[in-house]
Amino acid sequence: MRRSHFPIGLFLAFILVGLCSGCGGDGESSGPERLKVAVIPKGTTHVFWKSVERGAKKAGKDLDVEILWKGPLKENDRAQQIQVVQQFVSQKVSGIVLAPLDFKALVNPVKAASAAGIPVVIYDSSLEGVAGTDFVSFVATDNKAAGSIGGNRAKELLPTGGKIVVLRYAVGSASTTNREEGFLAAVKSAGNLDVISDNQYAGATAGEAKTMALNMIEQVRKSDLVFCPNESSTMGMLLALRQEGLAGKVKFIGFDSSPPLVKALADGHIDALVVQDPEGMGEKAVRAVVSHLKGESPDPVVDTGATLVTRENMNDPDVKRLIE
Numbered sequence: 001m002r003r004s005h006f007p008i009g010l011f012l013a014f015i016l017v018g019l020c021s022g023c024g025g026d027g028e029s030s031g032p033e034r035l036k037v038a039v040i041p042k043g044t045t046h047v048f049w050k051s052v053e054r055g056a057k058k059a060g061k062d063l064d065v066e067i068l069w070k071g072p073l074k075e076n077d078r079a080q081q082i083q084v085v086q087q088f089v090s091q092k093v094s095g096i097v098l099a100p101l102d103f104k105a106l107v108n109p110v111k112a113a114s115a116a117g118i119p120v121v122i123y124d125s126s127l128e129g130v131a132g133t134d135f136v137s138f139v140a141t142d143n144k145a146a147g148s149i150g151g152n153r154a155k156e157l158l159p160t161g162g163k164i165v166v167l168r169y170a171v172g173s174a175s176t177t178n179r180e181e182g183f184l185a186a187v188k189s190a191g192n193l194d195v196i197s198d199n200q201y202a203g204a205t206a207g208e209a210k211t212m213a214l215n216m217i218e219q220v221r222k223s224d225l226v227f228c229p230n231e232s233s234t235m236g237m238l239l240a241l242r243q244e245g246l247a248g249k250v251k252f253i254g255f256d257s258s259p260p261l262v263k264a265l266a267d268g269h270i271d272a273l274v275v276q277d278p279e280g281m282g283e284k285a286v287r288a289v290v291s292h293l294k295g296e297s298p299d300p301v302v303d304t305g306a307t308l309v310t311r312e313n314m315n316d317p318d319v320k321r322l323i324e
Contacts, residue, residue: 143176252271
C-alpha cells in the first residue's frame with residue numbers, strides 16, 4: 001500500500017500560524033481594553049434625560065468609549081439611584097458620570113466609588129463637597145443664574161407689579177432649589193411683585209405636579225404669573241391651567257423643554273421657557289471624566305449655560321437647536 005506523506009514544511013507552517021493567532025488574541029491585535037463610563041441620570045423618562053443620553057453617547061463615539069446608561073425610572077427614587085451607583089462600582093467601570101437625586105444622600109456612594117479608584121464627575125445637580133477635590137468635576141447649568149433669568153422675565157411681563165405663585169419641584173434636589181431661589185431673589189428685587197405661594201412641591205412626575213397644581217388652583221387664580229423649575233412641574237402646571245380654563249390668562253414661565261412645552265409656548269399657553277443645553281451637558285460630562293482617566297486635569301466647574309426662549313426668538317437657529 002502506498003503511503004501519503006504530509007510535507008513536514010507545511011506541517012510546521014500550520015503550527016506557526018496557530019501559535020501566532022493564539023498570541024494575537026491577547027496581544028497587539030486586541031489593543032488596550034476599551035474604557036467603560038457609566039452615565040447615571042436622575043430618571044429616564046423626561047425628554048431632558050434623553051437629550052443628556054444623546055450627548056453622552058456622542059462623546060462616547062467620538063472618544064471610542066463605551067457608555068453604560070442606567071438610572072432610576074422616577075426622579076424621586078434615591079434608593080434605586082444609590083443601588084445603580086453601587087452596581088457600577090462592583091462592575092469596576094472606568095468612570096462614573098452622575099446626576100445626584102439628592103445632594104446629601106449620594107455623598108457616601110460617590111465616596112465609595114472614589115475609594116475603589118473610580119473617578120466620578122457630577123453633572124446637572126450639585127453634590128455636597130468640593131468639585132475638583134471630592135469629585136473630579138461639576139458640569140451643569142448655573143442654576144441660580146438660570147432662575148434669575150426667569151425672574152427677570154417675570155419683571156418684564158409684570159412691569160406695574162402683580163402676584164406670583166411658585167410651584168417648587170422636590171426637597172433635596174439642589175438644581176431646582178437653586179433655580180427657585182434665583183427666581184425668587186430676582187422678583188423680590190423688583191419691589192412691586194408679591195409672591196403669594198412658594199412652599200408647595202410638585203413631585204417627581206407631571207401627573208403629581210398636575211394634582212398639586214389643582215390642589216392650589218385658588219391661589220393660582222389669584223395670581224398674575226406662575227413659575228415652575230423643571231420639565232415635569234412645568235408640564236403638570238400646564239395641564240392644570242388648561243383643565244381650569246386658565247391657560248393663556250395667567251402668565252406662565254417654565255423651565256426646560258419638550259415638544260408639548262414648545263407647542264404650548266407657540267400657542268401662547270406658556271410665556272417663556274428657561275432652557276438648558278442637556279445634550280451639551282452629557283457630552284461635556286463624559287469628556288471631563290475621560291480627560292481625567294487620561295491623566296489630564298479637566299476644569300473643576302463647567303457652566304453649560306441657560307437661554308430664555310420666547311415666541312419672539314424660538315425660531316432663531318441658536319435657540320431652535322436647544323428646543324428641538
